[in-house]
Amino acid sequence: MKLRLIRNSMTGGKAVWMVTGAILGLMFAAATVALAFVRLDTPGLVSDLLSVTFLIWTLGWMIGPLWGGSAVLRNDHFALLPLPRRGLALGLLAAAFVGITTVVTALAFLGLVVHGIRSGLGPALVSVPAAAAQLVFVVLLSRVTHALFGAVAGSRFGAFVTGLLFAAMLVLTQSGWMLVVAVVASRVTETGFSGFVSTAIRSVPSGWGVAAVDAADSGDWWQSLGALAGLVALCVLLLAVWSRTLGQARHGRSVVRGSARRAAPARGALSGATGAVVRKELRTWLRDPQRVTMAVTPLAWALGTALLPLTFDTGLLLPWAGPALPVMVVATAYNLYSQDGTSLWLTLTTGSQRADVRGRQWACLLLFGPLTLAVTVVCTAASGYSWTWPWVAALVPALLGGGIGLMSYASVTALVPGPDAHKRPDSPLDRADTTGPSNALFFVALLPAVPAAGVVTLGTVLDNSLVGWLGAPVGVATGVLLALRLGRVAADRLTAHGPELLLLMRTGRPATPGTAGEASAGTGNAGAATRVKPQLTRRQEVVTLLSWVFGGLALFPQGLVPLIFLLADIDVKVWFLALYTPDPWSWAVALVMIAVGVTLFIRAVRLSTGRAGGKPATPQENGGEATDPSHSRHPDCEST
Numbered sequence: 001m002k003l004r005l006i007r008n009s010m011t012g013g014k015a016v017w018m019v020t021g022a023i024l025g026l027m028f029a030a031a032t033v034a035l036a037f038v039r040l041d042t043p044g045l046v047s048d049l050l051s052v053t054f055l056i057w058t059l060g061w062m063i064g065p066l067w068g069g070s071a072v073l074r075n076d077h078f079a080l081l082p083l084p085r086r087g088l089a090l091g092l093l094a095a096a097f098v099g100i101t102t103v104v105t106a107l108a109f110l111g112l113v114v115h116g117i118r119s120g121l122g123p124a125l126v127s128v129p130a131a132a133a134q135l136v137f138v139v140l141l142s143r144v145t146h147a148l149f150g151a152v153a154g155s156r157f158g159a160f161v162t163g164l165l166f167a168a169m170l171v172l173t174q175s176g177w178m179l180v181v182a183v184v185a186s187r188v189t190e191t192g193f194s195g196f197v198s199t200a201i202r203s204v205p206s207g208w209g210v211a212a213v214d215a216a217d218s219g220d221w222w223q224s225l226g227a228l229a230g231l232v233a234l235c236v237l238l239l240a241v242w243s244r245t246l247g248q249a250r251h252g253r254s255v256v257r258g259s260a261r262r263a264a265p266a267r268g269a270l271s272g273a274t275g276a277v278v279r280k281e282l283r284t285w286l287r288d289p290q291r292v293t294m295a296v297t298p299l300a301w302a303l304g305t306a307l308l309p310l311t312f313d314t315g316l317l318l319p320w321a322g323p324a325l326p327v328m329v330v331a332t333a334y335n336l337y338s339q340d341g342t343s344l345w346l347t348l349t350t351g352s353q354r355a356d357v358r359g360r361q362w363a364c365l366l367l368f369g370p371l372t373l374a375v376t377v378v379c380t381a382a383s384g385y386s387w388t389w390p391w392v393a394a395l396v397p398a399l400l401g402g403g404i405g406l407m408s409y410a411s412v413t414a415l416v417p418g419p420d421a422h423k424r425p426d427s428p429l430d431r432a433d434t435t436g437p438s439n440a441l442f443f444v445a446l447l448p449a450v451p452a453a454g455v456v457t458l459g460t461v462l463d464n465s466l467v468g469w470l471g472a473p474v475g476v477a478t479g480v481l482l483a484l485r486l487g488r489v490a491a492d493r494l495t496a497h498g499p500e501l502l503l504l505m506r507t508g509r510p511a512t513p514g515t516a517g518e519a520s521a522g523t524g525n526a527g528a529a530t531r532v533k534p535q536l537t538r539r540q541e542v543v544t545l546l547s548w549v550f551g552g553l554a555l556f557p558q559g560l561v562p563l564i565f566l567l568a569d570i571d572v573k574v575w576f577l578a579l580y581t582p583d584p585w586s587w588a589v590a591l592v593m594i595a596v597g598v599t600l601f602i603r604a605v606r607l608s609t610g611r612a613g614g615k616p617a618t619p620q621e622n623g624g625e626a627t628d629p630s631h632s633r634h635p636d637c638e639s640t
Helices: 002-009 012-037 045-068 085-096 100-108 110-119 121-152 156-175 177-186 195-203 205-217 221-245 272-287 289-312 318-333 336-350 353-383 386-413 435-444 447-462 465-469 471-507 513-521 538-568 583-608 635-639
Strands: none
Touching: 012 045, 012 100, 012 110, 045 100, 045 110, 045 121, 045 195, 045 205, 085 121, 085 221, 100 110, 100 121, 110 121, 110 205, 121 205, 121 221, 156 177, 156 289, 177 289, 195 205, 205 221, 272 289, 272 353, 289 318, 289 353, 318 353, 318 386, 318 435, 336 353, 336 386, 336 471, 353 386, 353 471, 386 435, 386 447, 386 465, 386 471, 435 538, 435 583, 447 465, 447 471, 465 471, 538 583
16 A cells, blocks of 8 residues: 555655655665774774764654655554554554665665674674664654654644754755764864763664674673663564554644633724734734744744854854844745635635735734844844944845745745645644745845845945945835835735635635636626646656756855855865865856856746746646646635
8 A cells, every 4th residue: 555655646746856865865874884884993983973873863763754744654544444553553564664764774774784794793693683673663763753743743832843843954954064064173083972972872772783783792792682672672662652542533633722802902003904914913923833833943944054153163154143034934934825725715805905915014024023133133243243233234124024025925926725724734844835936935035135235245345334334224225115015016916816816725726717717706806817827747847846956056055155165265175066176166166056056946937937938738747637627616616
């Protein structure tokens, strides 16, 4: 069953993500096995490094359910079958070993077998069952973690933890090379770990396999057998705990009780239609678990990105945590109308589109404005770089105001349908797939800062501090103008094309000329029309996804980061191609990488928006899905 589901789900962009993940996983597995072949002068250092590596693999399996969402075979698929919990647990455990991640992890754990073979015959015999038990342990730990996380994911605390973990994954994905720099700078490969650290990493279950092999190498067979027995006992315990979670009724969703019933304010800033939307949005941001995740992720990402360079004693990125925060807010939280789902019909029938858009803008400003200001002041002051104050004073208001306007505009022009609030799965990340629009909006959200940055740059070139500080009012004016203008455009578009957006959210299919007329008939917009979302072929989906992935790699880690290192005269090479070339060519390589990244991003945007040309997708190219307009009709839309 799992093989059939995996085969049928490997279509379009999802297949590319699975293949890309498999390739990256094989690279990490090869690095783990290669580590076991390394010979170091420091005694026990290879064992310590393997223990750390296996700890990282274990943490990856624990976070995997959060990152990947629901499992392929879910427990509730078998709820109506007369199967005992223990038998169901054993069957699902066997099915868990059928998958790309399990195969890749098994290859990585061969590093323990290689370590045992290099130590002798006895350790080699111990390493085989140790590696097998280690693999069963991480699989069971993943299942138990998924069950526990599903029980708390619907709460605000679970959403808060989800945001932190998701931000940590983003930071490590984009800036994990900084940890490599920190390890190299600490010279741990020469001096080794301290005794406390070495004991700690072998005391956790992920290090018991290495401890068993090393104990066999030193002749302490009782300790070796004890470590193996501990792993087996832990697997049995995890299996028992997991089997207890099977067959239970689905956990009820958390209900957040509101405050005492009070009358709406009759006057003041929060009165009227716009004030009602502001109050509703602020409560939603604080109560809805998905909104909590979206509020925590940008803050944790900005702080993590700025604080990570402190691992090798530099605070160069601290002042830029404030400007980075509103940029990530746009990328993660722009799809607001999709999160509210089909409740959009309330706004359409009451004619409160303009008040709804303005209220959402004010709520975002009241929520993220103080956060951005506090992060900017604290991080810039802590960095000690006084020359950055004119920059952050100019960039923050421009990015914050422009981001709020861009969120309003993108929420009605680039809406991605997802499940309604009452139909959301347990995992907060099982929602609308906004990967493509979010990547594009991340870079578009940087554009509002261009005028203010130009003024500060002019002041820096002229060595005139007064001109440099003029960037602050320019940034404020840019942010206010963009928020007002884009908000007005969003309200007008919501008024004109609201029925089409409602149809998209109800059916998951874009409106066609026929369905657009039907959807708008009941709301007085019979003449409204909307541009049909392009239907991409499988080849175009693959090209689009690869353009996003390799465009990001070329533009940032191989383009902008080496260019900044060259400007700041930082002698850190790591994996930056430009820094390995001779001095005259380093600049050229960095600029070429930037050009390649920009070109790939433009290609991805053109394909996503249907501006790259090409023939329309046929049903066969879309995996057999019909594209006839009549198939997009929905009885609910006709009643609307």
